Amino acid sequence: MFYKAKELFRDKIDISLYAPLSKRLEVDMMYAINEKEKMILLYGEAGNGKSFLMNKVYTSLKEKNIDSDLYFIYNPIEEEDALSELLLLDSERHRVVFIDEAQTLSLERIETLRMFADNKNYTIILATHEKKAKEIFAKKHFSSRINYILNTTPCKYDEMVFFISSKLTHNGFEEIDRMFRKSTYKFIYKFTNGNLREINQLVYRTFDIINYFYKRYPAKVHKNRIDNKYIEMANIFIKEIHA
CATH class of the missing domain: 3.40.50.300 (P-loop containing nucleotide triphosphate hydrolases)
Structure with missing residues (x-):
C-alpha cells in the first residue's frame, strides 16, 4: 500500500498529480x-x-x-x-x-x-x-x-494539507489519507516550510520507510495513524543525502 502511494510524491513533473494551490x-x-x-x-x-x-x-x-x-x-x-x-x-x-x-x-x-x-x-x-x-x-x-x-511562493499550511490529501484521495489511497493527523501535517510543515519539492521528497521518503518496517515488523506500524518518528527518520535521511 505505502509502496504504491509513495510514487504519487516522486520528484517529477506529472500534471496528472497537479494540485492547483494557487x-x-x-x-x-x-x-x-x-x-x-x-x-x-x-x-x-x-x-x-x-x-x-x-x-x-x-x-x-x-x-x-x-x-x-x-x-x-x-x-x-x-x-x-x-x-x-x-x-x-x-x-x-x-x-x-x-x-x-x-x-x-x-x-x-x-x-x-x-x-x-x-x-x-x-x-x-x-x-x-x-x-x-x-x-x-x-x-x-x-x-x-x-x-x-x-x-510563486511557498504554500501555506492549509494548502499543504490539501496538496497531500488530494493526491492520496484522488488516486484511491483514502485509507492512508485517514492516517494523517494534525500532528502529522504540522511535522511535515515544520521540516519543509511549505516548499512543494521538499514536501514531495519528505512524504515519499516517509512512505518508503514505513513500507520497510511494514514488510519486516508489521506489528510496529500503526494501522490508524502515521507515527511522527517515521517523518523524523525521513527528514534525517534527506538531510544526509543533501549534506
Whole structure:
C-alpha cells in the first residue's frame, strides 16, 4: 500500500498529480497568454511549483486547441539550437513559447528574446529562480518591458494539507489519507516550510520507510495513524543525502 502511494510524491513533473494551490497564478497566466502579452516572467524559489504550473497551462492550452502555436523549451541550454530555430520561423500566427529553467540563460540571451517578443507575434514565458529574477529586475530596460510578473511562493499550511490529501484521495489511497493527523501535517510543515519539492521528497521518503518496517515488523506500524518518528527518520535521511 505505502509502496504504491509513495510514487504519487516522486520528484517529477506529472500534471496528472497537479494540485492547483494557487488558482490565481494559473488564471493570470492564461489571461496574459489569451491577451497575447509579449513577455511573462514566472519566478520563485526552487521547488515552489514553477515547472508544474508551466506544464499545466501548456497542456490546458493544447487541449483547448487555441489559435496559437505552442512550444515548450524544457532546458534552454540543451535545446539552444531548437530555440534559435524557433525564433527564426517566419509566420503571421501567434506563437507562445514556454521556457523553463530560464536562470540558465544569459542576460544577453534574455534581451534577444525580449526583442523578438517586441517585434514579432510572440508571447514568451520565462520561468526562473528568484536570484535570476532580481538580476532581470535590476536592468530597467528588462523590467519595464515585462508585461506580467508572477511570483510563486511557498504554500501555506492549509494548502499543504490539501496538496497531500488530494493526491492520496484522488488516486484511491483514502485509507492512508485517514492516517494523517494534525500532528502529522504540522511535522511535515515544520521540516519543509511549505516548499512543494521538499514536501514531495519528505512524504515519499516517509512512505518508503514505513513500507520497510511494514514488510519486516508489521506489528510496529500503526494501522490508524502515521507515527511522527517515521517523518523524523525521513527528514534525517534527506538531510544526509543533501549534506
